Amino acid sequence: MLSRTADCLFWLGRYSERAGNVARGLAATFRMAMLARPLSADDEWRSLLIATGSEPGFLAKHSHVTPEAVIHWLALDMDNPSGIAACVEAARRNARTVRTALTVDMWEAINDTWIEFRRLDSAVTRGDRLPGFLDWVRSRALLFNGAATDTMLRDDAWRFVHLGTMLERADNTARLLDVRHAAFHPDAAGDAASYAQWQAVLRAVSALRAYQHVYHARLQPQLVAELLLLRQELPRSLLACYRNVETVLEAIADANGGTRGECHQLAGGLHARMRSGEIGGILNDGLHGFLTQTIDQNFELGQQIGRQYLDGQQA
Incomplete structure (x- = not known):
C-alpha cells in the first residue's frame, strides 16, 4: 500500500x-x-x-x-x-x-x-x-x-483505519480522566460533586451501564479509574485500545515484509504497561503523572507510526 x-x-x-x-x-x-x-x-x-x-x-x-x-x-x-x-x-x-x-x-x-x-x-x-x-x-x-x-476486508486498508481509530480513542480516554484526576485521588472527598464527576467521565465514554454490569456497586473512584484504564472488556479502556494498536501494528508488519520499528516497541510497551498495571498503585503514585506520561507516549507513538508507514502527519 x-x-x-x-x-x-x-x-x-x-x-x-x-x-x-x-x-x-x-x-x-x-x-x-x-x-x-x-x-x-x-x-x-x-x-x-x-x-x-x-x-x-x-x-x-x-x-x-x-x-x-x-x-x-x-x-x-x-x-x-x-x-x-x-x-x-x-x-x-x-x-x-x-x-x-x-x-x-x-x-x-x-x-x-x-x-x-x-x-x-x-x-x-x-x-x-x-x-x-x-x-x-x-x-x-x-x-x-x-x-x-x-x-x-481485513487487509491493510482496514488495519490503518482501525489503527487511527484506536489511537485516537486511547488519547481521548486518557485526556478525559486526566482533566478530572483530582476527583480520583485516594484522599479526595466522596461528596456529591465528586460523584457527579465520576458519572460524567463514564457518560463521556458511554460506560455508565458497563460499570454497573461489571461491579454491581455504587460509583467508586478506584473502580471507575480501573474500568477506564485496565479492564479489557471495555472497548474504550486504555488496555483495550493499546491491545488493538499492538495487534494491528504487528499484522501490518507481517503483511509488509516483517520489518518493525520504534512504533512497534512503543505500542508493545504501552500495552504491557496497562496489562501489568494495578489500580491501587497507579492512584497512590499519582494518576495525573501516569496519564500525562501516557498522553505523551501516545503522541510519540503517532509520530513514529507516521515515520514508519505514512506520508506525513496531518493534525
Missing part, C-alpha cells in the same frame, strides 16, 4: 473518532454545567477545552471562557482543527482521496454526514437543540465505525 493511501486511511479513522469524542465530551459537560453552581460551571467548560487539547487556540481567539463560545469553538468553528466541523471536513477529504479503498457503506456514512452537516444552521448548537445535535454526531461516528467493522 502506498504511504499516501495509508496516511489518508489512518487519519480518516482518527478524524471520525475525534468528532464523536468531542460530541461525547460536549454532552457530558453540558449536563455537568447544568448541575453546577455558576463559578464551577465555568470550570467545567474550561476543563473540556483542556481535555480536547484546544484551550490555547480558543484563548487566542476569545478573551473569556463562556459556554456559548466554547460550544461554538468545539462544534462549528472551522478555525479549531479539533472541532467537530473541522473533523467532519477532514474525514470526508481523506475519504474522498482514498475512495476506492473504502466500501460503499463507509463512503456513504462519511459523505452523507458531510452533506447533512453543511446544511445545518448556526442555531443548531443553541439551547434545547444542542443535545439533539450532539446525539446526531455521535450516531454518525458510530455508523461509520459499524460500516468499517462490518464491510471491510
Whole structure:
C-alpha cells in the first residue's frame, strides 16, 4: 500500500473518532454545567477545552471562557482543527482521496454526514437543540465505525483505519480522566460533586451501564479509574485500545515484509504497561503523572507510526 493511501486511511479513522469524542465530551459537560453552581460551571467548560487539547487556540481567539463560545469553538468553528466541523471536513477529504479503498457503506456514512452537516444552521448548537445535535454526531461516528467493522476486508486498508481509530480513542480516554484526576485521588472527598464527576467521565465514554454490569456497586473512584484504564472488556479502556494498536501494528508488519520499528516497541510497551498495571498503585503514585506520561507516549507513538508507514502527519 502506498504511504499516501495509508496516511489518508489512518487519519480518516482518527478524524471520525475525534468528532464523536468531542460530541461525547460536549454532552457530558453540558449536563455537568447544568448541575453546577455558576463559578464551577465555568470550570467545567474550561476543563473540556483542556481535555480536547484546544484551550490555547480558543484563548487566542476569545478573551473569556463562556459556554456559548466554547460550544461554538468545539462544534462549528472551522478555525479549531479539533472541532467537530473541522473533523467532519477532514474525514470526508481523506475519504474522498482514498475512495476506492473504502466500501460503499463507509463512503456513504462519511459523505452523507458531510452533506447533512453543511446544511445545518448556526442555531443548531443553541439551547434545547444542542443535545439533539450532539446525539446526531455521535450516531454518525458510530455508523461509520459499524460500516468499517462490518464491510471491510481485513487487509491493510482496514488495519490503518482501525489503527487511527484506536489511537485516537486511547488519547481521548486518557485526556478525559486526566482533566478530572483530582476527583480520583485516594484522599479526595466522596461528596456529591465528586460523584457527579465520576458519572460524567463514564457518560463521556458511554460506560455508565458497563460499570454497573461489571461491579454491581455504587460509583467508586478506584473502580471507575480501573474500568477506564485496565479492564479489557471495555472497548474504550486504555488496555483495550493499546491491545488493538499492538495487534494491528504487528499484522501490518507481517503483511509488509516483517520489518518493525520504534512504533512497534512503543505500542508493545504501552500495552504491557496497562496489562501489568494495578489500580491501587497507579492512584497512590499519582494518576495525573501516569496519564500525562501516557498522553505523551501516545503522541510519540503517532509520530513514529507516521515515520514508519505514512506520508506525513496531518493534525
